[in-house]
Amino acid sequence: MSEVLSRREFLASTAVGLAATTALEIPHPMRPPRPLPPQSRWAAKPVVVSSANGLRAVQKAFDMLMQGADTLDAAIEGVKIQELDPNDDSVGYGGLPNADGVVQLDASCMHGPTKRAGAVGALEGIKTPSEVAKLVLKYTNHIFLVGEGAKRFALQYCFKEEDLLTEHAREVWLHWRANLNPDDDYLDVPEAEHMAVRPTGTINCDCVTPAGDVSSVTTTSGLAFKVPGRVGDSPIVGAGQYTDNDIGAAGSTGRGESNIKVCGGFLTVEHMRRGMKPADACLETLKRVVKLSEARLLDERGRPRFDLKFYAVNKRGEFGAASLFPGRFAVHDGTEAKLMDAAYLYERPAASR
Ligand code: GLY
Secondary structure (H helix, E strand, O other): OOHHHHHHHHHHHOHHHHHHHHHOOOOOOOOOOOOOOOHHHOOOOOEEEEEHHHHHHHHHHHHHHHOOOOHHHHHHHHHHHHHOOOOOOOOOOOOOOOOOOOOOEEEEEEEOOOOEEEEEEEEOOOOOHHHHHHHHHHHOOOOEEEHHHHHHHHHHOOOOOOOOOOHHHHHHHHHHHHHHOOOOOOOOOOOOOOOOOOOOOOEEEEEEOOOOOEEEEEEEOOOOOOOOOOOOOOOOEOOOEEEEOOOEEEEEEEOHHHHHOOOHHHHHHHHHHOOOOHHHHHHHHHHHHHHOOOHHHEOOOOOEOOOEEEEEEEOOOOEEEEEOOOOEEEEEOOOOEEEEEOEEOOOOOOOOO
16 A cells, blocks of 8 residues: 555554545535545546646645545645636636637536536636535526626625736737737737647646545636637536536537537536546547548548547546647546546547647
């Protein structure tokens, strides 16, 4: 037994564990943390999987699982680290804005034990859309709030309205706008890095507790410089993420429009329902994505000009990820938070778009 696992058992069975449990601060918890049973009675190998920007998320979420936190509470507190980080320009505060220079955020989540879902789209002025999605899930009879209504809902729960556009993100947007059209009235900025690839960075996080309870969350600022009002896959339950507590969870990052068409989160969970291992299920979903891609999105050899990744866990705590092109993902499986290589379909990326 590893040192990590021994400590886990120690925490679970002593007053120290209980003290750590009660010290956890979780806004609007799905349930209060509770001591873990002895490891011999665990139904699953606890695990947290995330996109490659989620190393801190998997560490935080795994620590919370080991303190007896609820599966979704752990996932949300994990991705909030990235949402609050001004240096991640694909998620939350500091995310790259839409074509008008306005940051619009999307997020969705699912909680296996209660079979609930929540989502927000095109949310402005609130740094942590994943948390707002959880409140939609927890406190309403609805699943998806958008725009102004989503913001008013968040303000009712004491979220603070803030300017989400950092100086860095504003500068990147201004350069993009200046270089967009050589004939417009904005002079080109030749020294600016040309953005041939518009980022669609995002964070997905999927958790399995020792009891085998599963959850998922995906949160993003979406495609950089998008048409105002555009929402991608992240806030769409069944696309950006999906959970079935009997099977597992899956989520996605990358070109949202390509995922929406295959309902990729749902499809990946369905592949696992039919017996596929998580990485194989993700690969199978990517094959469907390629099949459903319009010709303009494929290169001369039929390979996508975009990237897309899926991440998955099953109820037993097995995990995996797959990408169209070589890529990595973050995981904490009880040893340490680490990056691992994802399975992939194509050896070399085509020119992206
Ligand atoms: N997958 C993130 C987006 O397309 O908005």
